[in-house]
Amino acid sequence: MSRTFSFGKDSTQAAKYYTVQYSTDGERWRTATTRAEGNSFVITNLKGKTRYLVSVSATGDWNFTASASSDSVLVKTAFPTPTITSVRSTRSGQAVVSWRGESGAAQYELAWRENGSGEWKSVLVSSTDKNVSFTLSGLTSGTRCEFRVRVQPLDTSVQTSDWSSVWKLWRVK
Numbered sequence: 001m002s003r004t005f006s007f008g009k010d011s012t013q014a015a016k017y018y019t020v021q022y023s024t025d026g027e028r029w030r031t032a033t034t035r036a037e038g039n040s041f042v043i044t045n046l047k048g049k050t051r052y053l054v055s056v057s058a059t060g061d062w063n064f065t066a067s068a069s070s071d072s073v074l075v076k077t078a079f080p081t082p083t084i085t086s087v088r089s090t091r092s093g094q095a096v097v098s099w100r101g102e103s104g105a106a107q108y109e110l111a112w113r114e115n116g117s118g119e120w121k122s123v124l125v126s127s128t129d130k131n132v133s134f135t136l137s138g139l140t141s142g143t144r145c146e147f148r149v150r151v152q153p154l155d156t157s158v159q160t161s162d163w164s165s166v167w168k169l170w171r172v173k
Contacts, residue, residue, distance in 0.1 A: 017036060017037060017058075017059040018036040018037075018041070018058055019033070019034045019056070020033050020055075021056075022055070023052065029055070034059055035059070036056075048079050048080040048161075078151070078153075078158065078159035078160060078161045078162070079102050079105055079158070079160075080102055080161060081150070081162045081164055082100060082102055083099060083100050083165075084147060084148070084149060084165070084167040085098050085099055087147055087167050087168075087169045088169075089139075089171070089173045091173060092141050092173050093137060093172065094135055094136060094137050094173070095112075095136050095139055095147070095169055096133055096134070096135050096136075097133070097136065097149070099132050099164065100131060101127060101128070102151050105151045106126060106127070106154055107126050107127075107154055108125045108149050108150065108151055109125075109152040109160070110122060110123050110147065110148075110149050111149070112136060112145055112147045113145065113146050114144070115145075116144065120148075123136070124152060142171060144171065145168070145172055146166045146168050146169075147166070147169065148164050148165070148166050149164045150162065150163045
């Protein structure tokens, strides 16, 4: 899992490099890089559903001798991406979509589209179960459908997960 962090250069004399550090407890800091250039940096290998404090400070060089740490910023990473385990159509105009639930998740966004059209429709599904199934009704019999799902956190300060891989149902009954 990765997250892009942006930071401003509010000085007319900007540093060439920045040090980016992160911590989960504010005491033990890990250095992501000491040579971030520009005003954004991607931190990789973060754990899902984890709160991180991120600190950015100018790295001293010959052209920029002052260094002041930024205030730490609290960020929460997204949930891991759920995995669809099956899609089946056993009744006319319906499809049952099943996926592995994510620990701590309580709500998912299930999206579908018929015949590979560009427009995705979606519905929110509430569940804390380890294995989640949802029956979609009102699908057109005889069509192909594509499905995907993601965690939609109840806490708005947490990012949604990435969308799952698309699962295709070749024919709705």
